[in-house]
Amino acid sequence: MTTPLATLVKTDSTAPPAEPPPRVVPTRRAGQWVTAAVVLVLLGLGLLSVVRNKAFQWDVVAQYFTSASVLRGLGLTLWLTALVMALGFLLGTLLAVFRLSANPVLRAVSWGYVWFFRSTPILVQLLFWFNIGALYPTVLGVHTVNLLGPVAVAVIGLTLHEAAYAAEVVRGGILSVDRGQIEAAQSLGLGRLRRLTRIVLPQAMRAIVPPAGNMLIGTLKGTSIVSVIAVQDLLYSTQLIYHRTYEVIPLLLVATLWYVAVTSVLSLGQHYVERYYARGTGGAR
Amino acid sequence: MSSATTTVSAAVSETATAKVEIRSVHKNFGPLHVLRGIDLDVRAGEVTVVLGPSGSGKSTLLRTINHLEKVDSGTVSVDGTLVGYRRSGNRLYELRERDILKQRTRIGFVFQNFHLFPHLTVLENIVEAPVSALKRPRKEAEAAARKLLDRVGLADKAEAYPKQLSGGQQQRVAIARALALEPGLLLFDEPTSALDPELVGEVLDVIKDLAASGTTMIVVTHEIGFAREVADTVVFMDEGRIVEQGPPAEVLDSPRHERTRAFLSKVL
Numbered sequence: 184m185t186t187p188l189a190t191l192v193k194t195d196s197t198a199p200p201a202e203p204p205p206r207v208v209p210t211r212r213a214g215q216w217v218t219a220a221v222v223l224v225l226l227g228l229g230l231l232s233v234v235r236n237k238a239f240q241w242d243v244v245a246q247y248f249t250s251a252s253v254l255r256g257l258g259l260t261l262w263l264t265a266l267v268m269a270l271g272f273l274l275g276t277l278l279a280v281f282r283l284s285a286n287p288v289l290r291a292v293s294w295g296y297v298w299f300f301r302s303t304p305i306l307v308q309l310l311f312w313f314n315i316g317a318l319y320p321t322v323l324g325v326h327t328v329n330l331l332g333p334v335a336v337a338v339i340g341l342t343l344h345e346a347a348y349a350a351e352v353v354r355g356g357i358l359s360v361d362r363g364q365i366e367a368a369q370s371l372g373l374g375r376l377r378r379l380t381r382i383v384l385p386q387a388m389r390a391i392v393p394p395a396g397n398m399l400i401g402t403l404k405g406t407s408i409v410s411v412i413a414v415q416d417l418l419y420s421t422q423l424i425y426h427r428t429y430e431v432i433p434l435l436l437v438a439t440l441w442y443v444a445v446t447s448v449l450s451l452g453q454h455y456v457e458r459y460y461a462r463g464t465g466g467a468r
Numbered sequence: 469m470s471s472a473t474t475t476v477s478a479a480v481s482e483t484a485t486a487k488v489e490i491r492s493v494h495k496n497f498g499p500l501h502v503l504r505g506i507d508l509d510v511r512a513g514e515v516t517v518v519l520g521p522s523g524s525g526k527s528t529l530l531r532t533i534n535h536l537e538k539v540d541s542g543t544v545s546v547d548g549t550l551v552g553y554r555r556s557g558n559r560l561y562e563l564r565e566r567d568i569l570k571q572r573t574r575i576g577f578v579f580q581n582f583h584l585f586p587h588l589t590v591l592e593n594i595v596e597a598p599v600s601a602l603k604r605p606r607k608e609a610e611a612a613a614r615k616l617l618d619r620v621g622l623a624d625k626a627e628a629y630p631k632q633l634s635g636g637q638q639q640r641v642a643i644a645r646a647l648a649l650e651p652g653l654l655l656f657d658e659p660t661s662a663l664d665p666e667l668v669g670e671v672l673d674v675i676k677d678l679a680a681s682g683t684t685m686i687v688v689t690h691e692i693g694f695a696r697e698v699a700d701t702v703v704f705m706d707e708g709r710i711v712e713q714g715p716p717a718e719v720l721d722s723p724r725h726e727r728t729r730a731f732l733s734k735v736l
Contacts, residue, residue: 367583372573372601463629
């Protein structure tokens, strides 16, 4: 094996055949292996206890995991999350634009909104909306109680809360866009709306997506709070079952596993969304 | 390059060129008096090069011409129309943004740092203004954009993103983007100052060729050689005032003012 190499060296260089260049040997880290072994053993023991402990009742978990009422609850959790995110970010973008506008009244309104809805717990806000009938018994001649069912209350309450946070995320994104981009768009005669939708927001998305992904996952889990106003989401539908069967732990596990599964899919999705909005920022193709 | 640049003039020569009149313009940034009474006339089709040390107000002056910077007093008019304001008696009323934007479509502006839109391809960058500000059909605008790209020597870069181009190429795209509106006046704000020295030439070549085409141009730059070669008028500014102006041979070779001499002795 060494012969062809040696001849190559000889023909290529005029220097006398030197000894081969020294090989690099990384530091040996014996400690690393020991630590890894200890961690793996501990993980294994934990896993074993989970599998062997009869109290987890994995057979019950399997029985209810895909039951009709759990899937209905999951469906509600999913569309509620999607709707709240969409409406929340729509309103939040409007609030962010208000906050950055030249009009002092709009700026103050936006600031006040964010201040108010971030200053109160979402649980309190939900209960307020749930009892709105006590403040306004009728709206345009219709009984408020008939107008706003628990699901409508959930959508309104969560959306208004979400919008306050979304406003700050979008505002941060808009501020991250280079001022020169706006000047360039102005010098080309692009109108205000076009500048926002075509130039500023697409570039702001790079700064918006990571915290928005955080919020999406937070909202998915946060919707479980609607169980307090008897909306049958994922958590509440498992609660309904264990109130009947007293199999509390396995049914909480059903909810937990679904939340983990959906969250994992969403995290993966975020990766691709980020990659899309990073286009044009890389180096040569 | 030469065959590419000669055709730029052919494309632009059809557009009407504009004259510029600047009258006693003042501008403050807080306590800083950056423009202290500027009077300047630029005849249609002429090239004016503005020289001066950093902080002399030359970029600010350029930015007042398309109302990116509002003046505190004085007037700027392009082709006899006030920019950014409407005059009534002895008052200047600022125009609505929509009208200002319309005025800007007649004035091309090229920035020191290009300010290309990084999330749009080269072609999308150029087509954006004609399509959304001038309401041109996209097909037509794209065909025109490809011609402009061909003329700045970047026909093969239409689908590239700005970050994939060299600084010189980006600035040539930025020039093509400004030309896409067929402006009667082109403003260049230190167009080569952000470039590696070896890339300055390709951008100056494009600008020189535009100059030959008869578009009115005002160029803020530190390139004395370019001023000598291309300018009809050289303006030297210092501390918010125009110190002297005249043909390049006069201002660059036998300046009357001590300040101009001192500046030129340092940059030449």
